[in-house]
Every structure is written in C-alpha cells, then in structure tokens.
Amino acid sequence: MFAVNPAALGKIIDQLEDRIPGLKEKLVNQEGNIHPAYVVILTTGGVQKLLKNVTCQVEDGDEISVLPVISGG
Amino acid sequence: MYGYHGKILRVDLTRRKIYQETFDEKFAKKYVGGVGFGFRWLYDTLPAKTDPLSPENKLIFATGPLCSISFLGSTGISVTTKSPLTGLIADSDMRGRMGGLLKGTGYDALVLEGKSSESVYLQITEDSVDIVEAKDLWGKDIKETQEKILSKINDREAVVTSIGIAGENLVKYGNIASDLRNYAGRGGTGAVMGSKNLKAIVIRGKLRPRVADADKIRTLIKEVNHLIKTDGSCDTLSRYGTWNTTGPADFKGILPTKNFQKTTFEYIDKIDGDAMLNRISAGKRSCPGCAIGCRHVVKAEKPYSVFPDLEGPEYESVASLGPLLLNADPVVIAKANELCNLYGMDTISTGVIISYVMECVDRGVLAEDNLGFNLKWGEGEGILKTIEIIAHRQGIGDILAEGVKAASEKIGKGSENWAMHVKGLEIPMHDPRGKKGMGLAYATALKGADHESSMHDEAFEKENALPDLGLKEPMSRKQFDGKPFLVKTLQDYWGIMSDALPICKFPMIPPRPLTPARLVKLLNLVTGWNFTIEEFLQVGERTFNLGRLFDVREGISRSDDTLPRRFAEVLSEGGSAGENLDSDSLKTMLDEYYRLRGWDNEGRPYPETLKRLGLEVD
Numbered sequence: 001m002f003a004v005n006p007a008a009l010g011k012i013i014d015q016l017e018d019r020i021p022g023l024k025e026k027l028v029n030q031e032g033n034i035h036p037a038y039v040v041i042l043t044t045g046g047v048q049k050l051l052k053n054v055t056c057q058v059e060d061g062d063e064i065s066v067l068p069v070i071s072g073g
Numbered sequence: 074m075y076g077y078h079g080k081i082l083r084v085d086l087t088r089r090k091i092y093q094e095t096f097d098e099k100f101a102k103k104y105v106g107g108v109g110f111g112f113r114w115l116y117d118t119l120p121a122k123t124d125p126l127s128p129e130n131k132l133i134f135a136t137g138p139l140c141s142i143s144f145l146g147s148t149g150i151s152v153t154t155k156s157p158l159t160g161l162i163a164d165s166d167m168r169g170r171m172g173g174l175l176k177g178t179g180y181d182a183l184v185l186e187g188k189s190s191e192s193v194y195l196q197i198t199e200d201s202v203d204i205v206e207a208k209d210l211w212g213k214d215i216k217e218t219q220e221k222i223l224s225k226i227n228d229r230e231a232v233v234t235s236i237g238i239a240g241e242n243l244v245k246y247g248n249i250a251s252d253l254r255n256y257a258g259r260g261g262t263g264a265v266m267g268s269k270n271l272k273a274i275v276i277r278g279k280l281r282p283r284v285a286d287a288d289k290i291r292t293l294i295k296e297v298n299h300l301i302k303t304d305g306s307c308d309t310l311s312r313y314g315t316w317n318t319t320g321p322a323d324f325k326g327i328l329p330t331k332n333f334q335k336t337t338f339e340y341i342d343k344i345d346g347d348a349m350l351n352r353i354s355a356g357k358r359s360c361p362g363c364a365i366g367c368r369h370v371v372k373a374e375k376p377y378s379v380f381p382d383l384e385g386p387e388y389e390s391v392a393s394l395g396p397l398l399l400n401a402d403p404v405v406i407a408k409a410n411e412l413c414n415l416y417g418m419d420t421i422s423t424g425v426i427i428s429y430v431m432e433c434v435d436r437g438v439l440a441e442d443n444l445g446f447n448l449k450w451g452e453g454e455g456i457l458k459t460i461e462i463i464a465h466r467q468g469i470g471d472i473l474a475e476g477v478k479a480a481s482e483k484i485g486k487g488s489e490n491w492a493m494h495v496k497g498l499e500i501p502m503h504d505p506r507g508k509k510g511m512g513l514a515y516a517t518a519l520k521g522a523d524h525e526s527s528m529h530d531e532a533f534e535k536e537n538a539l540p541d542l543g544l545k546e547p548m549s550r551k552q553f554d555g556k557p558f559l560v561k562t563l564q565d566y567w568g569i570m571s572d573a574l575p576i577c578k579f580p581m582i583p584p585r586p587l588t589p590a591r592l593v594k595l596l597n598l599v600t601g602w603n604f605t606i607e608e609f610l611q612v613g614e615r616t617f618n619l620g621r622l623f624d625v626r627e628g629i630s631r632s633d634d635t636l637p638r639r640f641a642e643v644l645s646e647g648g649s650a651g652e653n654l655d656s657d658s659l660k661t662m663l664d665e666y667y668r669l670r671g672w673d674n675e676g677r678p679y680p681e682t683l684k685r686l687g688l689e690v691d
Contacts, residue, residue: 026305036535036584037306041324041648048325048648050534050549067321068309070532070582 001063009040010054012064027066028054041065074098075285076138076600077106082180082202084195086269087128087187091202094184102602102612103687106137108164108572109616110182111153115162116619121626125157125261126243126268128188134234134274135182138599139574140172141282143362144294145587146577148173149255156260156520157268158245158422158476159497162623163520165248165262166572168360169255170232177278185269194222194235194273199280207272212238214415215250216382222275231277237417239464240267244474246422246499250414254358254368254384258419260498260520285601293595298364300586307365307585313346314357314367315388320345322392325531325550326647327507329500330396331450332428333493333639336504337647340401344391352403355381360577367579377408377457386410386420389524392502393424398431398456405453409460416464425499426477427459429492438486443469493637496521496629503529506640507649510556513662514564516634519620526568527560528582538583541590541606542566551652557665565613573616615686618670618678622688630675634663 004015010032017024029035033053040051043063051064058064079101083092104113111133123129132154139147150172156163175183178197185195189204192211196203210218219233232252240247240263247263248256257263284290301307309317322328323341330338342348355372359365371385386394386406394400394409413420431450433439441447445468448455462470472480477499481492493500498521505512514527530550538544542562548555566589571578574596580587593609596602621629641655667674671682683689 026308035305037304037308039531039534043648046650052535052547065324067324068317069535069584070529 006058006060006062008054009051009056009058009064012058013054037069039067039069041067074101075283076141077101078176078179078181078280078282080180081110081182081184082178082197083184083186084202084204085187086185086189086193086204086271089189089204096181101138101600104616105570105573105596105612106140106181107135107151107166107575108153108569109612110135111151111164112162112616112619112623114182114184115153115155116623119155123155125155125160125265128186128269130155130186130265130268132185132262132265132269133182134171134175134185136172136176137574138596139576140176141284141599142290142294143173144576144595145297145363145365145580146360147575148361149575149577150175150251151572151575152249152257152262154260154262154265156498157243157264158261159521161496161520161627161629162620163260163262164572165257165259166575167249167251167255167257168577169251170361171234171251171255171276172575173281173361174232174276174278176282177280178276179278179280183274185266185271188268189270192270192272194275195271196226196275197278198276199278210272211241214238215253215417216415218273219253222273226275228277231275233273233275235273235417236263236266236271237415237464239416239418239474240264241272242464242466242474243267244418244463244466245476245479246419248417248419250417253382253414256384256414256419259421259523263417284599286598290595290598293591293598294362297580297586297591301364301580304584304586307580310367310579311365313350314369316346316349316369316391318388319349319391322388322503323396324648325507326644326649326652327504328396329392329502329504331399332397332425332432332491333500333504333637334432335646336507336644336649338396338399338401341396343401344395344403344406349391349403353379353385353407363577365580371407373404373407375404376453377404379404379407379411383411383414389502390420390424393421394427394456397424397428397502399450400453400456401451402453405456409456412457412460412464416460418460418464421501422476422499423460423463425493426463426473426480427456429477429481429488430459430473432491433484433488436488438484438488439469490638493639494522495636496633498522500637504640504649505636506644506652506654508550509553509654509658509662510550510559512636512640512654512659513556513560513666516636516659516663517560517564517666518568519617519624523568525578527563528567530556530559532583533559535584539589541588542610551649553658553662557662557669561666561669562610565610565617569613569616570609573612611686615688618682618686618688621672621676621678622683625677630677631663634676635659
C-alpha cells in the first residue's frame with residue numbers, strides 16, 4: 001500500500017510512477033484513459049466504486065485499488 | 074467439405090461392433106461441431122429417463138472445425154453425455170491434444186455406447202479401431218495408466234485419455250483426463266466412462282482435413298497472437314495464470330469462503346497469485362498453439378510431496394480446496410488437487426462436498442465417529458483423507474460420492490440448507506451475490522451451476538465490451554438490469570460456441586483480442602463458409618435450446634431454475650457488503666430471460682421459437 005496526496009486519478013498515477021516504474025504505461029492508454037484491461041476501484045467507507053477515467057477525484061482517506069478487468073476461472 | 078471429414082465413429086462396447094456414420098455440410102452448418110454435435114446425437118438417440126450409468130447412455134467426444142488447425146487450444150474436445158450427477162444433459166470441454174488427434178484419425182466425433190463385459194481400452198488410429206483388454210489397468214490412477222499404455226504401444230506421440238479409480242467406482246463427479254493435464258471435469262463424465270468398463274482411449278492420427286484458406290488463417294493467427302503479446306489484455310493471465318483471479322475475487326467480495334457463508338478470506342495473502350507463485354510454482358505450460366500460456370506447473374516437498382507431471386490447481390481448484398474450506402496452505406491445496414486429478418474427480422464438486430461436511434461437523438450433524446477422522450474447518454489432513462474415502466467409496470465416502478445434493482438428502486437433519494448446488498451440480502467459485510448475471514447463469518445453465526456457461530459480470534463494467542453482440546452500455550456487476558440479455562447472449566456465444574468450434578474461452582473475454590468478428594472470420598476461413606455474426610450466434614442459440622428441450626423432456630421446469638437459499642442472505646462485509654440474490658430478484662430476471670429466449674412461463678421453448686431455430690422438423 002502506498003500513501004499519496006489527494007488529487008485527480010491521473011495525478012495520483014503520476015505520483016505512483018516514481019515508486020512503481022512502468023505503472024503508468026501499463027495503466028493508462030494512448031488516449032489518456034484507464035487501459036481497457038484494468039479497472040481502478042475507489043473504496044470510501046467500505047463502499048467500492050469504479051473510477052471511470054483519469055479525471056476522477058480521489059479525496060483524503062480514500063483508497064484505490066488496481067485490478068485486472070477480468071481474470072480466468 | 075473443409076474443416077470436416079463428415080464421419081463419426083460409433084463403438085458399441087456391448088457387442089464390440091464398430092460403425093461409421095456420416096454427416097453432410099448442411100448438418101455441419103447447423104450445429105458446427107463439439108457440443109452441437111453431442112447435443113443433437115443425445116437428443117435423438119437417448120430416450121427420456123434413461124439411467125445415466127446404464128449401457129444405454131452415450132458418451133460422445135466431438136471435435137469441431139477448428140481442430141483442423143492449432144490455435145489457442147483449438148485441438149481440445151467437447152465431451153457430452155447424460156450426467157449421473159444431475160440426470161440432465163451435460164457437456165464438459167477440455168483443452169489438450171485429443172481433438173486434434175481424433176480429427177487426425179479421419180473422424181470428427183466418437184460415440185461410445187453399451188457396456189463392455191470386462192475392462193477394456195479403445196485404440197484408434199488412421200487405419201484401425203481396436204478394443205483392447207485392460208484388466209491390468211483397472212484400479213490404476215491416471216498417471217500409471219498412461220505410462221503403462223504408452224510403454225505397451227511404444228508410441229510416445231499418442232494421446233491417452235483415461236479415468237482414474239473415481240470413474241471406476243462410479244463417483245458421480247468422476248472426470249476424464251487427457252494427457253494427464255486436461256480434464257473434462259464437470260457432471261460425471263468419468264463415471265459414465267467407468268460404467269461402460271472403458272478405462273482409456275488411445276489415439277494417434279495425422280489426417281487433418283483441408284482448410285479453405287490456409288494463408289489467411291496464418292495471417293489472422295499472427296494478428297491475434299501479436300495483440301495477445303502487446304495489447305496488455307492478457308498480461309496478468311500470462312503471468313499468474315488463473316491465479317490472477319484469487320486476490321481480486323477476495324477484494325470484490327465474491328470469493329466463496331467457508332461454504333459460501335462468507336465471500337472474503339482472512340488469509341488471502343497466503344494463497345493469492347503472488348503467494349502461489351512464490352510457494353509452489355515450478356514453471357509454466359501452454360496449450361497447443363497458445364500465445365498466452367496460463368497453465369502452471371507446481372511442485373512441493375513438505376509437508377506433502379506434489380509432483381509436477383499433472384496440472385497445477387487453477388483458480389477454481391485453489392478456491393474450492395482453499396478458502397471454501399478455510400484452508401490457507403498452498404501445499405495442501407496442491408496436494409488435494411493432485412489427489413483429485415490422480416483419482417479422476419472434479420475439484421469443484423469435491424471442494425463443495427468437503428465444505429458441506431465441514432459445516433455438518435461444525436453444526437453437530439456429523440461427528441468424528443461418522444468420518445473416522447477429524448474434519449474441522451481448515452484441517453489439511455482431513456481434507457486429504459476425505460478425498461481418499463470418496464474416491465474409494467469407503468465409509469461415509471460412499472454417500473459423499475453421490476454428490477452434495479444426494480448426500481444431503483441422505484444425511485438430512487436440515488443439512489440440505491447448506492448443500493450448495495443447482496440442479497445437483499455443485500456451485501463453482503464465484504459468489505453470485507456480487508455478480509448478479511452469474512447468478513442467473515447458474516440458475517439457467519443446462520447442466521446445473523456452471524461458471525463457464527456465461528461470461529462474468531466484471532467484464533462488462535466498462536463501455537463497449539462486446540459491441541458486435543449489442544453489449545455496449547457499462548453495467549455494474551451488482552446490478553440486475555440488463556443481465557437477462559447479457560446472460561442469454563453470452564450463453565449462446567461464449568458458453569456454447571467456444572465448445573462447438575472448439576477454442577479456449579479465455580481469449581474471448583473482453584477486452585482480449587479474440588473478438589466475435591475475428592472468431593467468425595476464422596471459422597469462415599477454415600470452412601469456406603460466409604457466416605455472419607448473427608448466423609454464428611444462432612447456432613449457439615439453436616444448440617442451447619436443443620439442450621433445454623432435452624432437460625425439459627427429463628422433467629425440468631421453472632422451479633428448477635433456482636439458487637440455494639443461502640444466496641438470499643445479505644453479505645455483511647467485503648466488497649459486496651449489502652448484496653444478496655433472493656427469489657424475488659431471481660424471478661424478475663427469469664421473467665425477462667424467458668421472454669428473451671422465447672420460452673413460456675415454465676421455461677419451455679415456444680413452438681415458434683423452435684421453428685425460428687429450425688428445430689421443429691429435426
């Protein structure tokens with residue numbers, strides 16, 4: 001788990017790129033949107049919500065998780 | 074005809090007679106292959122109420138046109154029969170080489186009927202079909218069976234498909250294994266094979282049929298493989314295999330835990346993808362023609378030795394032998410998986426039955442005296458012992474070998490309330506409270522609770538997931554609206570057609586690159602046909618309805634399209650907290666689903682539906 005400053009999701013990914021090199025290339029596609037193969041889920045007070053694009057705001061105390069859209073079975 | 078030989082091999086094991094049946098291109102276009110061929114044959118030849126373990130039942134191994142090439146597991150095969158677990162139609166597909174090599178013998182399908190008076194195996198080549206005495210193989214696990222047969226025939230390139238002792242002992246969820254690592258796991262195909270005294274099928278052949286446009290097929294394969302390697306959609310599947318599912322399923326609150334009492338696991342970090350890679354992974358394997366490579370070799374020495382020859386536990390097995398039983402030890406999971414594979418038992422059904430017994434012990438319905446050993450939640454040694462007594466039908470294992478539905482009816486004392494199945498088939502490792510479409514899919518799947526009958530809700534949370542199929546709007550995994558259309562469409566497309574072609578289901582899941590357009594193009598390049606996506610989907614719809622007609626003939630109606638009451642309980646924690654799937658919600662989805670299917674209120678296809686699908690004159 002990494003702590004970052006509250007910001008739009010795109011800025012948070014920029015902050016995380018310093019600590020996880022290569023993350024941005026995997027997570028953000030050429031159009032600047034979240035890569036179709038991944039979802040970013042925001043958890044606030046136990047409720048999970050899908051963040052649809054990089055402009056979504058993440059507030060102080062929120063947690064975000066990156067998951068593959070779908071996996072095997 | 075491109076992509077087909079137009080021949081079906083039929084073997085009557087009672088009379089030891091070999092027959093060759095033929096079909097034409099009109100039939101091929103109508104059902105394509107695999108599960109389509111199997112359902113048609115079963116519907117036409119099996120009278121209602123036939124005992125699944127009687128000689129009258131059929132066991133059908135059917136290839137499809139894509140077995141003519143080698144691409145993303147297309148050399149696999151579809152196995153269809155009447156299930157001894159459910160009494161309904163069942164199909165179970167497996168990857169590996171059997172489909173390609175059966176096609177190589179000059180036949181598109183193999184139909185087994187009757188019962189041999191003594192244990193035998195079947196040997197099929199391009200030139201001959203032989204029924205061979207197999208007394209020395211009876212009682213052997215699948216590894217020893219394969220080694221003995223390959224040594225005897227002195228041919229390491231042949232494919233051996235066999236049952237273990239579970240199939241011999243008619244364990245109702247006994248499976249069939251091919252090349253040791255591919256399993257037709259669900260519904261008891263192995264028990265049907267065992268009931269025919271057939272231990273194994275050995276195949277060698279290179280007579281693949283011609284394809285219509287080999288150059289364009291190569292170009293299309295190159296395009297898809299390039300995307301698999303570069304577009305990022307298969308990266309986690311390639312790295313983790315299906316273990317990429319375990320952690321996310323826990324996070325989202327859909328990981329069956331403690332016999333579906335919970336959907337998150339306290340010790341998830343001990344069994345998630347990284348933990349399994351670190352603890353038991355010993356390399357990777359790929360199916361023929363696959364650029365993804367999702368299959369793991371596993372190995373362990375302590376506290377249990379696990380050898381790397383068989384298939385390692387994929388997600389379903391990790392969950393069913395792990396969190397479902399509150400077991401957090403990857404080595405116990407791997408060992409339990411190995412035992413199931415060696416003995417030839419479905420890991421999903423086995424895990425659900427063990428979790429049922431653990432809950433019985435927890436609630437005082439069963440005690441140590443009933444079992445002969447301790448079986449508390451998470452008890453590794455007890456898990457392994459339970460597998461042993463089921464496979465050998467020892468003690469209470471004889472009851473558990475009948476499946477969770479039958480076992481709970483026998484044990485009683487209210488335990489039916491925690492027997493987790495639909496229509497007798499144990500529920501796979503996806504809790505439907507957090508993914509409503511999967512709940513509807515479980516309730517309506519032809520063979521009972523089947524997680525491979527319809528794609529999973531999470532793939533449709535983003536827009537334009539499968540626009541070619543009309544699936545453009547994003548849908549939350551938790552919502553009900555839109556799910557009947559989603560499930561109906563994907564049962565026809567993903568559930569049926571992947572097994573008719575055949576092809577691996579994984580690269581078809583959006584945003585992965587095997588899109589409907591590319592898949593239909595591939596079929597056309599192999600066969601020389603001009604199928605549209607709509608015509609392709611209609612083959613799936615036709616086959617699904619044929620399966621439903623079979624099940625209706627066996628007495629299935631609306632009241633059977635249901636879910637265990639446990640799913641009506643509201644989840645109190647995790648990523649799906651507050652969610653449930655009760656009978657009212659299911660009823661609403663079913664009403665819409667039946668309407669979209671063209672079925673009446675009892676789930677019977679209307680005559681006009683059958684007419685539209687060309688089923689009324691068959």
